[in-house]
Amino acid sequence: MTGNRREKTDWFFKQIFKATGFITLALLGGIFFMLVYNSFSFFAEISPLDFFTGIQWDPDNKYSILPLLVSTLFVAVGSMIIAVPLGILTAAYLSEVAPKKVQTILKPVIEMLAAIPSVAIGFLGIVLLGPGISKLFGIQNGLNALNGSILLAIMALPTIITISEDAINAVPKSHREASLALGADKWETLFKITIPAALPGLIAAVLLGLGRALGETMTVLMATGNASAIPRGFLDSVRTITATIAIEMGEVPYQTTHYFALFAIAGILFLISLGINFLGEYFANRLRKFHA
Amino acid sequence: MFETSPMRVIISLFILFYLQSCSTNNNTIKVKGSDTEVNLAVLMAEEFHQKDDEFLVSISGGGSGLGIASLLNGTADIANSSRRINEEEIALFSKKNIVLDSFIFAQDAIAFVVAKNFPIDSISPPDLSKILSGEVTNWSFLTKEDIPINIYGRQSNSGTHEFVKIILNIQFSPHAIQMNGNAQILEAIKADNSGIGYVGAGYVMEWERGNIKVLKIYTNVSPSISPLDSAKIASGEYFFQRPLFQYYKVRDYEKVKPFLDFEKTEKGAKIIHLSGYYPAKKIK
Numbered sequence: 001m002t003g004n005r006r007e008k009t010d011w012f013f014k015q016i017f018k019a020t021g022f023i024t025l026a027l028l029g030g031i032f033f034m035l036v037y038n039s040f041s042f043f044a045e046i047s048p049l050d051f052f053t054g055i056q057w058d059p060d061n062k063y064s065i066l067p068l069l070v071s072t073l074f075v076a077v078g079s080m081i082i083a084v085p086l087g088i089l090t091a092a093y094l095s096e097v098a099p100k101k102v103q104t105i106l107k108p109v110i111e112m113l114a115a116i117p118s119v120a121i122g123f124l125g126i127v128l129l130g131p132g133i134s135k136l137f138g139i140q141n142g143l144n145a146l147n148g149s150i151l152l153a154i155m156a157l158p159t160i161i162t163i164s165e166d167a168i169n170a171v172p173k174s175h176r177e178a179s180l181a182l183g184a185d186k187w188e189t190l191f192k193i194t195i196p197a198a199l200p201g202l203i204a205a206v207l208l209g210l211g212r213a214l215g216e217t218m219t220v221l222m223a224t225g226n227a228s229a230i231p232r233g234f235l236d237s238v239r240t241i242t243a244t245i246a247i248e249m250g251e252v253p254y255q256t257t258h259y260f261a262l263f264a265i266a267g268i269l270f271l272i273s274l275g276i277n278f279l280g281e282y283f284a285n286r287l288r289k290f291h292a
Numbered sequence: 293m294f295e296t297s298p299m300r301v302i303i304s305l306f307i308l309f310y311l312q313s314c315s316t317n318n319n320t321i322k323v324k325g326s327d328t329e330v331n332l333a334v335l336m337a338e339e340f341h342q343k344d345d346e347f348l349v350s351i352s353g354g355g356s357g358l359g360i361a362s363l364l365n366g367t368a369d370i371a372n373s374s375r376r377i378n379e380e381e382i383a384l385f386s387k388k389n390i391v392l393d394s395f396i397f398a399q400d401a402i403a404f405v406v407a408k409n410f411p412i413d414s415i416s417p418p419d420l421s422k423i424l425s426g427e428v429t430n431w432s433f434l435t436k437e438d439i440p441i442n443i444y445g446r447q448s449n450s451g452t453h454e455f456v457k458i459i460l461n462i463q464f465s466p467h468a469i470q471m472n473g474n475a476q477i478l479e480a481i482k483a484d485n486s487g488i489g490y491v492g493a494g495y496v497m498e499w500e501r502g503n504i505k506v507l508k509i510y511t512n513v514s515p516s517i518s519p520l521d522s523a524k525i526a527s528g529e530y531f532f533q534r535p536l537f538q539y540y541k542v543r544d545y546e547k548v549k550p551f552l553d554f555e556k557t558e559k560g561a562k563i564i565h566l567s568g569y570y571p572a573k574k575i576k
């Protein structure tokens with residue numbers, strides 16, 4: 001009797017857990033389907049050639065993703081140029097050099113960086129970084145790609161540091177000991193042994209940080225000026241894909257070409273971040289296998 | 293950690309619409325739409341509620357397009373719009389067999405603003421067209437000073453943006469910086485002596501005007517007129533002035549009538565005036 005009941009409870013909970021797992025899958029699938037479905041309605045009206053090769057996003061008649069895509073890449077790549085050296089060196093410092101005491105303080109502080117709401121960081125971009133950039137470069141307005149890059153770098157840092165540090169920590173101690181025993185000093189060991197050995201993990205960290213930067217909306221919306229021309233440099237205003245969707249989705253008339261266009265660019269962004277996350281996971285898994 | 297914001301936006305939109313469609317109280321009038329009108333509408337609703345607490349009026353902004361869309365899908369009773377409803381939207385309403393009516397409740401004037409120490413005081417619509425369309429990119433054609441022009445405007449779905457675009461019959465320069473709101477434009481203009489921006493005159497009135505300069509507009513038929521000159525606006529002489537609309541469904545007229553009536557009273561006109569707009573009555 002009791003055994004039977006136990007089996008029933010087991011079965012019951014198994015189903016619940018299965019259901020929760022499938023709900024997540026269904027959500028992802030549903031969102032993907034919605035994006036693709038609405039994108040088809042868009043491409044029925046605008047040819048994909050115009051969409052990818054035009055030079056202007058002007059929601060009355062010209063729908064080209066190119067300026068938005070270039071803007072997104074500017075901001076995301078710019079943020080990585082800043083965040084990657086900073087993040088990896090911080091991670092190396094944390095795991096290899098820092099005394100235990102510093103470590104216990106610094107780690108939670110870095111993780112707290114991830115808890116700052118993006119709108120607050122965007123606000124900093126407007127009131128602090130914007131005027132600072134305009135003064136530093138002698139330009140009239142500091143709302144540009146550089147501003148967005150710096151802010152996104154700050155937001156991507158916790159991701160990059162945490163994963164990089166795990167990767168560096170995962171390098172077996174014997175590697176370092178062997179290197180030191182052969183007469184290499186601490187720095188040679190760090191740069192020539194530990195970091196190269198952790199490379200797959202570091203690449204994963206960078207890719208996941210990049211994914212974070214690509215998807216960020218509020219900060220770039222507030223800090224980059226949102227001019228829809230193709231940027232000529234980091235001191236130009238840019239308008240990312242995410243900002244465009246956030247700005248225009250609220251007010252677009254339903255079921256119009258413009259409405260479908262926003263789904264189409266959301267679909268492209270989805271594919272890009274999906275690709276980058278997959279790549280990141282691939283490298284992260286390689287690291288796990290490598291050290292297993 | 294793996295944030296995918298577009299999804300989040302879409303999901304929260306769904307939740308929002310779901311929640312809003314839940315609250316259907318007969319004595320609640322829901323007003324949605326233009327951000328230009330939202331401050332005024334809130335003041336109006338507060339006064340109205342004090343006078344007649346049988347009714348609740350809920351006001352929210354989000355833009356003219358959102359207001360009209362909400363009217364269409366039934367989450368608003370009145371759509372505030374700072375532009376005329378367009379063909380595409382009319383078609384959507386007639387597809388659902390909804391008959392619309394509109395009410396002009398105030399006049400708004402658009403002010404063109406520059407930095408405080410900018411060398412000129414007035415400008416003409418043709419010159420503005422050249423500047424805003426990106427045809428000229430340097431102030432030297434007007435002020436003899438060789439500085440590039442920075443344009444600060446609203447986002448493409450803002451009623452203000454649409455209005456300027458239509459009245460000047462231009463396509464905006466893609467290099468125009470698009471700001472989130474009137475306040476942000478004023479903030480940028482304060483710091484940028486090569487910038488020009490456009491905002492609702494209602495927003496300039498709240499500020500101490502010492503920090504920026506509001507350009508007067510002249511045409512070949514009229515002398516320079518400032519958008520802050522209420523008498524000139526009331527007589528309809530300013531070039532960049534526009535009616536503020538409220539759209540509602542004819543079948544809901546009885547429901548929204550008390551609020552619309554209140555807006556037409558002396559008290560309503562006074563609130564409109566205090567908010568920096570101009571009561572619609574005196575204008576043809």
